[in-house]
């Protein structure tokens with residue numbers, strides 16, 4: 450690679466290619482200097498080659514940088530470009546055609562601008578062809594994916610928006626895949642077919658928890674570069690049913706009580722933008738509602754790792770590799786009475802975190818040791834306690850202390866669970882409760898069920914990845930690695946990485 454040339458001079462011909470680190474290692478000159486080469490641009494008249502590559506920056510952010518190589522011999526220069534092009538063409542993991550959905554109303558309503566200014570130029574440079582759809586209403590993307598989209602034409606689907614927008618893509622793709630496999634999504638016992646298309650997230654929402662927990666930062670350029678280099682991160686998905694009827698899928702937080710109430714309240718305040726969650730969070734904390742019900746669950750068996758581990762799910766996670774689905778594995782039938790555990794009680798919050806749920810508001814997440822692709826979800830039960838104690842628990846979402854080391858909090862790593870609010874319990878269950886708890890409980894329940902009393906409500910709603918569920922009694926099952934993202938998991942100690950920073954050249 451040689452000859453100098455000015456990038457200001459317009460090239461006779463420009464070619465953009467993609468290249469992987471394996472090519473760099475073979476060239477030797479560049480070894481250890483770049484993370485991943487991205488594009489190669491030739492300027493035939495001047496015999497120079499411009500190479501774009503990914504550079505790691507602080508806090509898991511990636512940036513695109515470029516270097517121009519010049520060569521005194523035009524033929525040699527072209528042979529380098531040819532060799533690089535050949536290598537790049539051989540990399541099948543990089544997407545060439547993407548279907549992109551932009552939510553113009555997510556987060557601070559900047560989705561369109563973010564895509565046009567920061568992402569589209571990178572995709573163009575990387576010779577990725579795109580079909581862009583700006584959504585016109587909620588569920589536009591989901592319904593288009595379910596029935597209309599010609600998925601064979603694409604190597605991946607990208608959403609520009611927040612967790613709600615991502616959820617639409619997940620629902621559309623999973624539904625379409627099950628229909629194509631003639632599977633019944635209404636059966637909670639069905640073993641679902643994994644989606645073949647990867648999903649990319651360009652964060653432009655309010656929480657962007659899925660992007661943050663799979664990449665380590667909410668930065669549109671970083672996400673675009675993970676898509677360009679063709680990363681792949683499998684992810685668990687929970688299916689949620691009510692009486693053998695499919696309700697929704699969840700990949701991050703499924704929360705009843707506190708997080709359900711925060712979401713319900715915050716939806717009425719969308720005009721506030723992302724700050725609505727803080728406002729509603731404070732309001733619901735002060736309201737301090739608790740809810741009665743029964744949780745039954747199937748603990749994860751034969752897996753490594755627990756929700757109290759110090760180790761975190763990181764890029765190339767060994768726990769996920771160990772616990773991933775075995776080819777012979779079949780869905781475990783769930784008969785609550787004989788193989789599940791059952792807990793009755795009064796809860797301020799019931800949370801199921803299928804991954805850490807880390808986000809800028811809670812950098813470690815609601816379950817810091819949860820895994821992206823281990824086939825389990827962490828079921829966190831926060832029992833009725835004082836406001837002071839609940840605040841201690843909430844504050845631990847934001848600091849380094851163990852949020853489960855409190856006597857009113859318990860956590861279980863599970864593969865399936867059910868919740869039945871007390872007002873839905875059978876007569877025999879209610880009689881049992883009355884016997885257990887005595888007469889004061891009877892009047893307490895009557896009071897809660899009677900709106901005129903103005904006291905605590907009988908039931909909350911579920912926050913399912915930022916969407917409100919209409920049913921309270923639900924049956925949840927984890928499907929190991931049902932979807933794949935254009936991500937690689939959070940990279941370990943990125944700030945101390947030897948490749949970080951500007952490369953120094955040694956010729």
Ligand SMILES: Nc1ncnc2c1ncn2[C@@H]1O[C@H](COP(=O)(O)OP(=O)(O)OP(=O)(O)O)[C@@H](O)[C@H]1O
Nearest residue numbers: 555556584585586610611612613614654655656657
């Ligand atoms: N054109 C549209 N008009 C109105 N709503 C839309 C449109 N397109 C998508 N939506 C809906 O907007 C909701 C919120 O979008 P999104 O998730 O992108 O942002 P957010 O709620 O601000 O962020 P987060 O989910 O990260 O908190 C989604 O549930 C989606 O279904």
Ligand SMILES: CCCCCCCCCCCCC/C=C/[C@@H](O)[C@H](CO)NC(C)=O
Nearest residue numbers: 612656658701702730731734806810914915
């Ligand atoms: C005493 C004040 C407490 C304030 C609590 C504020 C809320 C913290 C938000 C942490 C949420 C982490 C889990 C993410 C869930 C997402 O799926 C969802 C959709 O984006 N976001 C929310 C906020 O429900």
Ligand SMILES: [Ca+2]
Nearest residue numbers: 685803820825
């Ligand atoms: Ca998991």
